[in-house]
Amino acid sequence: xxxxxxxxxxxxxxxxxxxxxxxxxxxxxxxxxxxxxxxxxxxxxxxxxxxxxxxxxxxxxxxxxxxxxxxxxxxxxxxxxxxxxxxxxxxxxxxxxxxxxxxxxxxxxxxxxxxxxxxxxxxxxxxxxxxxxxxxxxxxxxxxxxxxxxxxxxxxxxxxxxxxxxxxxxxxxxxxxxxxxxxxxxxxxxxxxxxxxxxxxxxxxxxxxxxxxxxxxxxxxxxxxxxxxxxxxxxxxxxxxxxxxxxxxxxxxxxxxxxxxxxxxxxxxxxxxxxxxxxxxxxxxxxxxxxxxxxxxxxxxxxxxxxxxxxxxxxxxxxxxxxxxxxxxxxxxxxxxxxxxxxxxxxxxxxxxxxxxxxxxxxxxxxxxxxxxxxxxxxxxxxxxxxxxxxxxxxxxxxxxxxxxxxxxxxxxxxxxxxxxxxxxxxxxxxxxxxxxxxxxxxxxxxxxxxxxxxxxxxxxxxxxxxxxxxxxxxxxxxxxxxxxxxxxxxxxxxxxxxxxxxxxxxxxxxxxxxxxxxxxxxxxxxxxxxxxxxxxxxxxxxxxxxxxxxxxxxxxxxxxxxxxxxxxxxxxxxxxxxxxxxxxxxxxxxxxxxxxxx
RNA sequence: GGGGACGUAGUUCAGCUGGUUAGAACGCAUGCCUGUCACGCAUGAGGUCGCGGGUUCGAGCCCCGUCGUCCCCGCCA
Numbered sequence: 017x018x019x020x021x022x023x024x025x026x027x028x029x030x031x032x033x034x035x036x037x038x039x040x041x042x043x044x045x046x047x048x049x050x051x052x053x054x055x056x057x058x059x060x061x062x063x064x065x066x067x068x069x070x071x072x073x074x075x076x077x078x079x080x081x082x083x084x085x086x087x088x089x090x091x092x093x094x095x096x097x098x099x100x101x102x103x104x105x106x107x108x109x110x111x112x113x114x115x116x117x118x119x120x121x122x123x124x125x126x127x128x129x130x131x132x133x134x135x136x137x138x139x140x141x142x143x144x145x146x147x148x149x150x151x152x153x154x155x156x157x158x159x160x161x162x163x164x165x166x167x168x169x170x171x172x173x174x175x176x177x178x179x180x181x182x183x184x185x186x187x188x189x190x191x192x193x194x195x196x197x198x199x200x201x202x203x204x205x206x207x208x209x210x211x212x213x214x215x216x217x218x219x220x221x222x223x224x225x226x227x228x229x230x231x232x233x234x235x236x237x238x239x240x241x242x243x244x245x246x247x248x249x250x251x252x253x254x255x256x257x258x259x260x261x262x263x264x265x266x267x268x269x270x271x272x273x274x275x276x277x278x279x280x281x282x283x284x285x286x287x288x289x290x291x292x293x294x295x296x297x298x299x300x301x302x303x304x305x306x307x308x309x310x311x312x313x314x315x316x317x318x319x320x321x322x323x324x325x326x327x328x329x330x331x332x333x334x335x336x337x338x339x340x341x342x343x344x345x346x347x348x349x350x351x352x353x354x355x356x357x358x359x360x361x362x363x364x365x366x367x368x369x370x371x372x373x374x375x376x377x378x379x380x381x382x383x384x385x386x387x388x389x390x391x392x393x394x395x396x397x398x399x400x401x402x403x404x405x406x407x408x409x410x411x412x413x414x415x416x417x418x419x420x421x422x423x424x425x426x427x428x429x430x431x432x433x434x435x436x437x438x439x440x441x442x443x444x445x446x447x448x449x450x451x452x453x454x455x456x457x458x459x460x461x462x463x464x465x466x467x468x469x470x471x472x473x474x475x476x477x478x479x480x481x482x483x484x485x486x487x488x489x490x491x492x493x494x495x496x497x498x499x500x501x502x503x504x505x506x507x508x509x510x511x512x513x514x515x516x517x518x519x520x521x522x523x524x525x526x527x528x529x530x531x532x533x534x535x536x537x538x539x540x541x542x543x544x545x546x547x548x549x550x551x552x553x554x555x556x557x558x559x560x561x562x563x564x565x566x567x568x569x570x571x572x573x574x575x576x577x578x579x580x581x582x583x584x585x586x587x588x589x590x591x592x593x594x595x596x597x598x599x600x601x602x603x604x605x606x607x608x609x610x611x612x613x614x615x
Numbered sequence: 616g617g618g619g620a621c622g623u624a625g626u627u628c629a630g631c632u633g634g635u636u637a638g639a640a641c642g643c644a645u646g647c648c649u650g651u652c653a654c655g656c657a658u659g660a661g662g663u664c665g666c667g668g669g670u671u672c673g674a675g676c677c678c679c680g681u682c683g684u685c686c687c688c689g690c691c692a
Contacts, residue, residue, distance in 0.1 A: 051652075058649040071652065091642090108650050116652085133643060136626055139653090140641085144626075147684055200692035220692085247691040248616095461692090474692045572685095583685065 017088060020126040022046075025096060032068020034115050038101040045070060045120060046096040046128070048158065049089050050139055059086035063097060063120075064138075066163045071110070071119040072097050082122040092131035092138065092155075098124040146574075150588045153579060165576045169564045171286050173240055176260055176560075179279045185236040185262065190225035192218055192242070197538060199475065201245035204255070212605030218244035221557055223474060224542050226263040227514055230553040231545050235265035240560060249583045251572045252506065252562055256581075260509075260563075263555030267513060269499070273297075273453060276501065276509070276556060280451060287567045295451040295501075303454050308340075308431030310457070313505025315450045316443035318342060320430050323399040323410070326392045333387055335369040335412035340430050341400035344437060347407035348376035354440065355407075358433055362411055365432040366425030369412035373397045375404050409433060420462065420492065435505075452502040456480070459494040460527065468529040473498040475524055477512040478554075484520070491527045501558065508563050511556025518546045 028043045047065040054060075057076035062069045074086035082099075089095060099122040110116035136144055138158050149156040156162055177187065196203045196217035203217035219225075221243045229237045239261045246255060260279075264272060273294070281291040296314070303312050306319045322338040330337060359370040373382040373393055380393045388396075400408045411430055413422050438444050459479050460469035469491050471477065479487060483494040501509035515521045521543065525535040536543060561573040574580040581587050601607065 051654095053651045053654050054648085055651060055654075056648040058651075060651050060654085062652070069652095073650085075649075077649085105650075108652085110652055112652080133625070137642070140626090142627070145622090145684070148626080197692090201690085223692095245691060248689085250691085251686070253691070471692050477692090582683090584683085586683095588684095 017127065017130060019130070020096075020128060022096060022126065022128060025098070025126075027096075030067040031063050031065040031070045032114060034070055034101055034118050034120070036103060036117050038118065039103050041101050042098070043101055043120060044096060044098045045072075047094070048131075048138075049091055049093045049095055051091065052086070052089055054087070057083065059083060061086060061089060061095070061097075061122075063095065066160075066167070068115060069113055070115045072099070072122050072125075073119050074122045074125060078121060079123050079125075082125040085125040085127055086122070088127065089125075090131065090133070092134050093127065094129040094131070096124075096126035096128055097122050098126075147582065147588055150574075150580070150582065153589045157578065161575070162578075165564070165568045165570065166578055168286065168568055169576050172283055172560070172564050172567065175282050175286060176238075176240060176279065179282050180238045180262070180275075183236065183275055185238040185264075186234055187239055188229060188234060188237050189239065190219070190222040190229075190241065194219050194225075197224075199471070199538075201247050204244045204246050207604040207606055209604055220245050221259060222261055223476065224539070226261060226555060227476065227550075227553065228542065228545050230263055230265045231548065231550050235551070237264075237555075238262045246585075249581070249585060252559075252565070254561065254573060254577060254580055255585045257573070258560040260558040260560050261555070262511070262557070263553060265551040265553045267552065267554040269455075269497070269513065269554070272511075272554065272556065273499075276558070277451075279558075280501075283563060284449065284567060289449055289567075291449060291451065295453050297453040297455055299456045300454055300458065300495075301456070304427045308427040308429070308434060309505075310454055311500065311502045311505060311507045312431075312452070312454075313435070313438070313444070313450070314452055315448050315504060316438050316441075318344070318434050318437055318443075320434070321400055323396055326388070326395050329388050329392050333384070334415055336415045336417050337412075339369075339410050339412045340426060341396070341411075342409045342430070342434065342437075343401045343403075344407040344409065344441075345403070346405050347441075348374040348381075348405050350374075350407060358409065358436060361436050362409075362429045362433050365429040367411045367429035367433075368414040368417070369410075371410045371412075373402070373408040373410070375402050375406045375408065377404075409437075421464065448504075450504050453499055454502055455499045456495045457498040457500070458492070459483070459496040459524075460491045462492060469527060471524075471528060472496065473510065473512050475528055475530075476514050476521070478515045478520070479524070487523050487527050494527075497554070499556070501556070503563075503566060506562065506566070507559070508566070509556050509558035511554065513552070513554035516546070516550040516552045518543060518550075521546060 025044055027046050029045060031045055031047045045063055047063045050062040050064040050069055052059065052061055059074040061072040061074065063072050074083045076083040097120055099120040101118050102121050104117055104119055134155050135152055136148060138155060141159065141161060193206060193216040196205065196215065201220050203220065206216040206218065208214045208216060222239065222241055226237055241259055241261050242256050243259050244256050249255065277293045277295055281293060284291050300310055303310055308320060320340045320342050323341040324338045325333060355372050362370045371382060371384055373380050373384065373396065375397055379390060380397055382393050384393050397408045402408045411426060411433065413426050458472055461472045463470045473496055478497045480495045480497055486494050496512060498512035500507055515524060522532065561576055564576040565573045568576055570576060579587065579589065
């Protein structure tokens with residue numbers, strides 16, 4: 017097929033722009049053919065770009081050349097059209113598209129490029145196998161959903177730069193080829209050609225660099241930066257993802273929170289969401305107690321309370337006190353199978369003991385009545401705040417399970433039960449935007465497998481000043497000056513006030529079971545830097561993909577990433593990862609260990 | 616590493632209790648058509664039922680294994 021050259025022609029309008037006011041103008045449009053409707057000596061083309069669609073008429077009587085070419089055109093061919101904007105006959109107006117009152121009468125049709133038949137329709141927004149979409153991502157990107165999402169992402173990054181620059185933050189790039197830090201996530205490694213046996217690591221986050229920038233006198237830093245973690249994927253996790261990384265010197269938590277809240281308000285204004293400020297602040301302990309989660313969805317009530325079995329009842333029921341109790345308003349009429357499902361959920365998530373009380377009518381209904389008597393059960397229910405017509409759910413642990421681990425299991429179960437109830441009661445759809453700060457995280461988590469404390473956030477997080485004395489005596493009780501930002505039950509950011517004093521940094525390393533030698537080996541450069549006048553500093557990292565995903569109403573961050581990877585970390589479009597030439601391995605001093613052949 | 620769902624035409628999917636030649640819609644090709652806009656009409660092409668093995672007279676369907684995709688747990692300082 018003979019193709020035409022674009023030559024000197026320039027697009028005068030986008031395909032979604034023409035209106036009645038353009039009547040009579042000669043225009044030049046360019047784009048992709050979305051559809052062709054061939055009526056013989058009259059051919060209609062729907063010409064598409066990211067702004068919309070304009071109908072092109074190719075009439076044999078008006079331009080035989082244009083009509084001839086229109087006959088050859090197929091979907092996704094790239095064409096340019098020169099012609100006149102004409103009003104459509106009122107009977108043929110298409111009210112479904114913004115350009116529906118006009119059409120372009122083609123004088124010249126330029127065939128700029130052909131296209132193979134696409135494997136899936138571009139116009140149809142129907143569901144499509146993920147793998148097919150990713151394999152032909154260039155076609156998927158043409159679809160309006162991806163056009164909107166990726167362009168929203170662009171506007172979001174502009175907003176980030178605008179808001180933070182206004183607050184005198186400076187965008188500074190940090191290295192991608194850096195040093196492996198064994199704590200935390202698995203690193204992606206890059207072998208060095210110059211130094212055989214040595215590896216760079218791609219950063220899990222620019223944590224140490226941004227702290228060093230504080231030491232270096234850039235008192236307010238930010239970066240929209242790619243981070244890499246070689247861990248298993250999820251709907252909200254990609255092996256490479258983007259953070260809005262922020263750090264400031266001489267920080268007051270309240271100042272940082274206000275800036276981040278302003279940033280969030282500006283971002284969500286892009287999708288016409290008004291964010292109410294300031295965001296509520298909840299301590300970690302309270303979040304776990306009331307919601308069983310450190311990232312609670314606070315849109316709906318359903319809060320847990322601690323209740324104790326009445327005196328004398330403890331011997332009759334094999335459960336440790338206090339219990340966790342949840343009042344479900346007006347749900348006394350629910351059926352057995354619903355309660356059984358909740359019990360299943362609770363026990364799968366780690367609760368040892370489950371019971372329910374129906375407050376229907378005068379007498380409470382519960383399997384506990386037999387063991388405890390009506391009065392005791394009524395007492396329990398009223399401790400949980402139950403009113404007539406309510407259901408009360410009780411969760412507990414086996415007797416003697418008061419340690420941190422089992423309590424954590426109980427919290428986990430209470431969170432799962434709560435979320436399942438919210439789904440059953442259809443409480444998740446109100447469309448609200450509930451931001452929340454969760455603060456005062458524990459400094460350390462006990463790792464049962466490694467038999468030592470590990471940093472809950474990271475080892476550069478400052479303990480609360482009032483807890484410093486407990487670093488050596490009761491590490492489990494030390495709270496960190498760390499905070500997470502939560503939106504509708506999903507964690508969209510986290511940060512902390514950092515340690516700026518070398519003596520405290522040494523004590524934290526030691527609490528983590530790291531010898532001074534080991535600390536020096538891993539973080540020597542950073543410990544050195546800390547010795548040279550480090551200002552108090554702190555910051556936060558926000559999950560940019562997650563935020564844009566929420567703004568776009570997407571439940572999977574792949575929908576806001578142009579070229580994402582599958583759940584097994586494969587790029588199916590370019591087929592990465594791949595094997596490499598033996599010469600490349602040779603140059604790097606690497607040898608591949610063959611995987612053992614299965615007998 | 617573990618659990619669940621899925622894998623049939625280019626795409627989305629149907630395919631009963633294992634039984635003749637595996638179907639539909641959309642898309643695609645060819646022809647006709649001057650007011651269509653999900654154009655219409657006519658004709659036609661298009662299948663390694665993911666892959667390998669097994670059971671059976673006979674497997675898209677049953678069994679075992681394997682690969683891939685999605686979701687979840689573990690993991691993600």
